[in-house]
Amino acid sequence: DTEVTQTPKHLVMGMTNKKSLKCEQHMGHRAMYWYKQKAKKPPELMFVYSYEKLSINESVPSRFSPECPNSSLLNLHLHALQPEDSALYLCASSQLPRSTDTQYFGPGTRLTVL
Amino acid sequence: AQSVTQLDSHVSVSEGTPVLLRCNYSSSYSPSLFWYVQHPNKGLQLLLKYTSAATLVKGINGFEAEFKKSETSFHLTKPSAHMSDAAEYFCVVSPYNNNDMRFGAGTRLTVKP
Numbered sequence: 688d689t690e691v692t693q694t695p696k697h698l699v700m701g702m703t704n705k706k707s708l709k710c711e712q713h714m715g716h717r718a719m720y721w722y723k724q725k726a727k728k729p730p731e732l733m734f735v736y737s738y739e740k741l742s743i744n745e746s747v748p749s750r751f752s753p754e755c756p757n758s759s760l761l762n763l764h765l766h767a768l769q770p771e772d773s774a775l776y777l778c779a780s781s782q783l784p785r786s787t788d789t790q791y792f793g794p795g796t797r798l799t800v801l
Numbered sequence: 802a803q804s805v806t807q808l809d810s811h812v813s814v815s816e817g818t819p820v821l822l823r824c825n826y827s828s829s830y831s832p833s834l835f836w837y838v839q840h841p842n843k844g845l846q847l848l849l850k851y852t853s854a855a856t857l858v859k860g861i862n863g864f865e866a867e868f869k870k871s872e873t874s875f876h877l878t879k880p881s882a883h884m885s886d887a888a889e890y891f892c893v894v895s896p897y898n899n900n901d902m903r904f905g906a907g908t909r910l911t912v913k914p
Contacts, residue, residue, distance in 0.1 A: 794844040
């Protein structure tokens with residue numbers, strides 16, 4: 688099973704709301720990733736977790752706060768977002784954080800910020 | 802720095818004709834290279850990957866790609882396009898020392914009946 692699940696599928700929030708995106712995998716992978724994808728653009732890496740520790744933060748604003756409670760679960764906490772943060776947020780996982788390892792992607796959460 | 806350039810933003814083919822999606826890479830070291838496909842409003846699916854083994858890589862759904870170091874290219878091909886191949890295709894490079902993947906801008910493939 689190579690499935691990465693993400694909830695919710697769609698999310699609409701106001702600029703003062705607090706919400707969270709959830710990502711889950713049960714493949715025993717030890718690396719997990721958050722990407723942001725704007726319309727008609729490639730995904731852009733936001734965060735990398737390696738063995739439940741944050742290893743890469745691509746200068747993402749603090750209104751995005753990642754959390755990895757255990758090896759199967761990855762959250763992205765959202766607070767005080769801006770309309771330009773509206774995008775598809777993709778989660779991925781790989782066996783290890785190695786260049787040769789395939790990243791398996793979830794279907795994404797489509798976020799709209801009003 | 803590692804990067805990839807997808808040479809065509811849009812490719813249109815007729816059903817049953819060959820597909821060629823072009824990708825050039827820039828890397829100081831031997832990179833890992835991937836092709837992913839994304840259907841509308843979906844996540845990304847791996848088509849194939851190169852990790853310094855065989856230079857001709859076969860993937861799913863009849864796709865293949867050839868790593869050519871002398872040309873710094875990793876073009877994706879398929880002998881015969883199917884309507885279901887219509888999607889966005891991304892060429893991706895991963896540095897040798899971590900999994901910080903860098904995506905190309907993407908190529909939108911249209912398949913005409």
